[in-house]
Amino acid sequence: MKHLLGILFFILFFNFLSGQNKKDVIDIQITKGDSLNKLKQYTAALAPYELALAIALDKKDKEQQATLYKKTGVQYYRIAQYDISENRYQKGLRLDSISKTAADLYFNLFLVKRKLNQQDSTLLYLEKSLNLYKTLEQDKSAYNVFLSAGIVYKEVQLYDKALLYLIEAYNGFTRLKNENKLAYVCTTIANIQNRLKNYYQALNYHKQALKLHKKLNNPQGIGRCYSNMANVYGNLNLVDSAMVNFQKALSFTKEKNGQYAIALSNLANTYKKTGDIDLANKSLKESIEINTSLKDTLSLLYNYNGMISLFLERNNLPKAKYYIDKAALLVPSVSDNIAILNYYESEVEYHQKKKNYKMALAYQLKYSTLYETVYDIEQTEIVQNLQARFDYEKKENEILKLNLINKDSQLLLAEKNESIKSKNLTLIILAIIMILLIVTYYLFSQKQKATIQSAKIEKLEAIYESQETIKKRIARDLHDIITTNFDGLRLRILALKPTSKKPELIDGITTDIKNVNRQIRVVSHRLYPLEMQMGNNRKFKDIVKSRLTEFQLYGNIFVDLEDSLPEAINDLNLSTQNNFYGILLEVLNNIEKHAHATKLTITCYTDSKDYIHFVFLDNGIGIEHHAKEGIGLLNIKQRCEIINGSCNIQKVDSGTEVHISFPLKKNET
Template identity: 40%
Template structure:
């Protein structure tokens, strides 16, 4: 009887608890749906209030997935309100609650978007890669492929075209399986544009054509016109003007079928430009006028100024100078509100042509001088951006590689912890004391190991500080070299070009200009090698093959005989990419120093593996030896920095017959 009574009490308690749980869960879902509706209606304040109420229930009942989802939704509302710090806090809380599901993947991606807005590139790629790594382990879904597509676009915008293609193709395959034509049309366009930037024009045309066909199939008239225009732009870049004209006409024809036209002025302008390039001046004139009318309706000030410039140039070619002047005056009127340098550049060019055709050579020269100065500014800006982009790309690759290694280690640690926890749960009481003893021993072991790690970390930090100091010094020298190349060298070339018209010996001056440009190209190539020695070469050949090719090229073009010990050690091909890059960078610097300073006619390269642990290389030339100022040069600093990154050291010795440079580094820590 007593047992039955106890059983009844327990059953009643369990039923009450279950009823309460179901009630709370049902209430939670009602609140979440209510908050979603408020968010949809853009009533963000009330939506936040309801989401926070639902969060209390989810947290009190330890509903991890629901709490993570609610934090994500709150973060999205703050993001829409441009409250990025609040948004960031809630996305991070979402990840902390649940780090392996779709909620975490979405929150990482949204964090990436915030970092992109505040221009924190390192954090952007960290968040983006975390999101993608989680999605890889999730089931296929439209959200997964959409994230791949968006990630591809972000990588493309950052100049990481190969990575962009990888994720865009994953999105393409996914949407193809789901037969989602609308999404696939957008992905095809992104793949086509990325392949165009990579120079793969045939592949680009294939995907842009597929995007066009899908838009037609969906009867999306506006996007179809854009697709025709994109394809025409590709043909124009290939100088296939006939195909470009056909596709521009189709784009315009498609737009004309719409009640509300969009960007038709630019399409007409594109068509007129192709007419101009193919010497169809009457058609070009007629089409530019149509483009101008549409652009005025669209109030596209920038494009209007551009079109007036082109109309003026056509008028000059037709010798209708009054019209040309009128068009130029109109262009100047619009240009007064525009700061875009490219349009001003074209304006100066057309003004110069106008005054030259009217025999006003002095004024024409003044406009030509303005054009040149503006062109130089644009060139300098572009060069600066290109070098900065290359440097950022190199640094991002190193950081992404480090992040990947850390993530792998974290996953391994998580796996070990999971196995240990599972093992401990399965142990019985008799093994408890034994397990406790093991834990104590493990604790002592890790304590001792931690102390050792701290000592090693102090040494590593000191080493990193020295490397960073060297890097900053190298960067400073590279910056100075670039400044000298761009300002001093190009100013010299400019003065020689200006002197050509009055020179008695123009051929000699041209030769010196060509020689100066070759020197500048050589210097810029050297700087490029210092920033990214291997580049994309390592994708197409092994490091040993690249080294042999470089030594052959050096011997052929520099007329310095190279005696290299063959075969090269195969261990070079087995090293990690970072180690291969550093070794190849050292080789390039040594060859550059021999070419630039040694006056040598021969260089001998030997190698040796010591005790299967250390790789030694020795470079001996028969030159004049090192001077004091060379020892402090950027080349040797770069060699020193890269040797430290390999974990080794190098020695320079002046010999009776020239100079000997020896480098050695451990093999094991640099292997894959």
């Protein structure tokens, strides 16, 4: 018996040592793979990782398996074997779907899908990764994912989401005191604000990035920050500030590299705006010298185009011809269509000045053909971005529908339970009858008032329906006839510019026509019937957001939408949507024309009676209580009556507050 116990003890001890040895082997192989990975020997790192994975599979250690599926998947991704990489990530998720490893796996799947350009699932995996990271303890890897998410949403023009995650990354890297990453986040936020034309906010973040790069003693980063700030000042038409910052960018770019050459080229454009042609010429020559040594063909072509423009402006045709010939040698080897378009445009202008109209026409045809190609490419990119946004929103809607179905099922179950508990149905029916009698008496007394109100509303609806028909015809005429004619007129004036003795007069005429054209397009947009704008399955919520964005861009009034627009407004009937949209346009018009405001804050919410409320608060001069009620205010109040709503307009300490409320479902009378 003692011998049997000894043998059993030996077997158990041997198995324990064997398990420990396997664990040691896994750790050793992972360490070896990590070391090779740091040396960027990705193919070599696969062997120890694969061996560790095989041992983990033998041990049936699911946690180690998930980690090693992630590590091997990363290596296959780095050597461009994306199918194998995706397969490894999916296997890892089947073992672990809730930990930090799972969050990393979802993010890695997002990278693979983006690499393979599979837009239908790209943002889905990113969202799954982000949702997991939100539930976990935040660390450096989480903030890196938030930063990547911000960059991705910026690329598809979902700027609200991009800023949301970039601010998370900003706060995280601030807590970690990771100044290098924080500087990168600041620059990315600033670039988004620049695209949104929030130039002063963009400058604020660029300055933060500059301060961080100075602290890190990073001359290249400092130079890039000054260059970015110069571009923002250029957008603000602060030419002197732009020039100073470009000069600072050059001073911090010690090596005369491509970044230095770009800064010189931008500085030359700034000099040109100020009319200092000699300094512009000097900067471009220095940029040409650097790009020639770097053999940067594309940058050289841009430099030559800049020189040609300078000499054509001075009517120095021999010098212009010299650089035209140099540019012509580069065009066949360049794939940048914008640079080639600039070259063709220079050829047209040069031959027109030489009165060689045949050659000018030939290059004009080349320019037109290439311009159409460039336009088609841009349209394709826009469509792809919109498709990505549509797919993302579609998936979000599907998830919302599933949640609603689940809630409906719960409510149905609750109703069945309540019906089982109800045993006094007879008493309830009697009570209901009594209530109905009281309600009937009340309704009868209100019938006359309701009849008068209904007639008034019908009359107003008839008036507005007639107005919508007229507006539809006016909008089509403005858009299809007047706008097209003005565009044609502007192009013909531009074509005559080189032969005119007074180009500044032509520039003024062209600018006036462009302004008139923009104003007509604004009027056309306001008159355009809502049902036509909602073509191609466009939602009413998106039309409202689009109008608010356009108001912010062209009215120079910052719009702060404190609450996201509720989905319920998409389900309103067309008449209610038309009238609310008319109210919105009148409110925005009054603020733009009369309020002298710089900011509009919009709050929206739904109360317990299924009434939706919109509160518009501007920081303008405020409406006076004794002010005469004009057509705009009368129009707002009449439209509120049509949709059975209410309107309250009052002056507050910070400006004017307009409070609109109406039921989500219009009562029938």
